[in-house]
Amino acid sequence: MKKTAAVLFVAGLLVACSPKFMTPMQTDVDRMTAKFPGYTLADLQKGMSLYQSKCGACHDPKAPRSRDEAGWREIVPHMVEKSNKKGKPISPEEADLILRYVITMGKH
Numbered sequence: 001m002k003k004t005a006a007v008l009f010v011a012g013l014l015v016a017c018s019p020k021f022m023t024p025m026q027t028d029v030d031r032m033t034a035k036f037p038g039y040t041l042a043d044l045q046k047g048m049s050l051y052q053s054k055c056g057a058c059h060d061p062k063a064p065r066s067r068d069e070a071g072w073r074e075i076v077p078h079m080v081e082k083s084n085k086k087g088k089p090i091s092p093e094e095a096d097l098i099l100r101y102v103i104t105m106g107k108h
């Protein structure tokens, strides 16, 4: 019984620290405020949850670190259009939060 609990605990830690989706932190926001004035941790967290729910509708959402800013700026508008046609609707405000999230947590 104790062993199971320990295994579950370690598994939980591994999921929490999964390299695909790093937990957004205030330090991530601080790195970006020059680029995104007024950006907050709540915006970043909202972008993450939108990314996971909307951009995961057709394929596994790609790790933010798989692309840099230029790469995300290129593909996100294209994918937002795809989602609006065949997936879940994404408003321009939501698209912006998603883009800021993947840029912030993306490759630097």
Ligand code: HEC
Binding pocket: 054, 055, 056, 057, 058, 059, 062, 075, 076, 079, 080, 082, 083, 086, 087, 088, 098
């Ligand atoms: C309606 C289905 C659909 C939705 C919703 C969708 N995608 Fe895609 N995505 C695709 C398809 C199909 C491809 C592969 C072909 C292409 O690039 O058009 C793809 C490819 C990608 C790729 C390139 C994959 C690679 O390995 O190079 C990225 C990155 C991506 N999507 C990100 C996103 C993001 C970000 C969102 C949310 C804004 C999103 N997708 C929403 C269908 C979707």
